[in-house]
Amino acid sequence: AQSVTQLDSQVPVFEEAPVELRCNYSSSVSVYLFWYVQYPNQGLQLLLKYLSGSTLVESINGFEAEFNKSQTSFHLRKPSVHISDTAEYFCAVSAGGSQGNLIFGKGTKLSVKP
Amino acid sequence: DGGITQSPKYLFRKEGQNVTLSCEQNLNHDAMYWYRQDPGQGLRLIYYSQIVNDFQKGDIAEGYSVSREKKESFPLTVTSAQKNPTAFYLCASARGTGEGEQYFGPGTRLTVT
Secondary structure, eight states: OOEEEESOSEEEEETTOOEEEOEEEEOSSOOEEEEEEEOTTSOEEEEEEEOSSOSEEEOTTSOEEEEETTTTEEEEEESSOOGGGOEEEEEEEEOOTTTOOEEEOOOEEEEEEO | OOOEEEEOSEEEEOTTOOEEEEEEEOSOOSEEEEEEEETTTEEEEEEEEEETTEEEEOTTOTTEEEOOSBTTBOOEEEOTTOSOOOEEEEEEEEOOSSSOOOEEOOOEEEEEO
16 A cells, blocks of 8 residues: 655745755555645645656746655755745655556645745 | 636535535546545545546545536535534546546535534
């Protein structure tokens, strides 16, 4: 069975500082990995995904995540955060196949302060 | 524009009443999902459907029911048997090709008093 652990439930950071949101997963098979972002009272939006190929994936708004198979991690990073990045971030894993169900972590609330 | 709609955004009901949450998608996706979100708990899968006229229980199906009579629609009924129905409910859809990427609706916040 797969599982996802987001190591920090809350991450406060000052504007323009770097941030890393940690995600570890467990799975006995190859996986697909996702980061979603949720703004208050809204649905989830896909931020970035790893399906195959390059282990470093990037989003259009400056976030990046690196798939590390040996450490079973998919940490999310941004070198300089904005107030508008304040949101909850969810890491998710899928084993693919005919089911393709996502397993979500419990989320990390990123709070960017001026 | 293609996407997923959930209605209403906010829903209030009295305890003991059944309530149905709407989810519609025009993405031509085969798979659809219902999740429940509570603070600090992440997303928990209630039901999912890979194809029309077929659906499976997720991790917390007790007290809920669904139907999938049309490809674009996947309504969720919260029955009076659900002991703690107040929550934020999210619907999602996916192509069903196995990669797992899901697209989410805006959610419905249900309050039962």
